[in-house]
Amino acid sequence: GDSVTQMEGPVTLSEEAFLTINCTYTATGYPSLFWYVQYPGEGLQLLLKATKADDKGSNKGFEATYRKETTSFHLEKGSVQVSDSAVYFCALMRSGGSYIPTFGRGTSLIVHP
Amino acid sequence: GAVVSQHPSRVICKSGTSVKIECRSLDFQATTMFWYRQFPKQSLMLMATSNEGSKATYEQGVEKDKFLINHASLTLSTLTVTSAHPEDSSFYICSARDWRQLNTEAFFGQGTRLTVV
Numbered sequence: 444g445d446s447v448t449q450m451e452g453p454v455t456l457s458e459e460a461f462l463t464i465n466c467t468y469t470a471t472g473y474p475s476l477f478w479y480v481q482y483p484g485e486g487l488q489l490l491l492k493a494t495k496a497d498d499k500g501s502n503k504g505f506e507a508t509y510r511k512e513t514t515s516f517h518l519e520k521g522s523v524q525v526s527d528s529a530v531y532f533c534a535l536m537r538s539g540g541s542y543i544p545t546f547g548r549g550t551s552l553i554v555h556p
Numbered sequence: 557g558a559v560v561s562q563h564p565s566r567v568i569c570k571s572g573t574s575v576k577i578e579c580r581s582l583d584f585q586a587t588t589m590f591w592y593r594q595f596p597k598q599s600l601m602l603m604a605t606s607n608e609g610s611k612a613t614y615e616q617g618v619e620k621d622k623f624l625i626n627h628a629s630l631t632l633s634t635l636t637v638t639s640a641h642p643e644d645s646s647f648y649i650c651s652a653r654d655w656r657q658l659n660t661e662a663f664f665g666q667g668t669r670l671t672v673v
Contacts, residue, residue, distance in 0.1 A: 487664040549598040
């Protein structure tokens, strides 16, 4: 079945540091890939997405590229801020029908001033 | 993006009582709703999937008689925790998508923190 593997957290960085959160997936066919962010005490918000190979999703300075050859969708940001502290979830979903989103376990990011 | 509104955001109830959580899609038709329970250290556990007008499909290990899900319209789904016990205390999150649309993402509610005392 489908699965998503994320790097274990927490990831602790200083403000303005470079961020990478690794995500790899296993799926049949050509799923769409997503990153969601969860701030403390809140639900999940869609951060970015990519629907086909080599697509790059970007939002709020975050980027991720759909790499089919390595089945990866790593999240990157060039300069993190304290306000980026949150939990980040990588997910995949197939279109149509009632396909269930498949989530990674989430990676907690802590950014210190 | 589309908006999913979940209510209440926090609820405290006494052991043995029932609690209803509502999940509404405000600007799209939610053909499919998902209910998750989030445990400490953030992992999301899918509890059930429901399609509008159909009975919910529960994941293995989730008691359907305890967690009643109703998805009677394209904009509203409810989760009722019946005869709640302290071990049911958790963060519950709903999610909705419209599989008829080209976009495939699911949109999430704000979550409900349930505390059973």
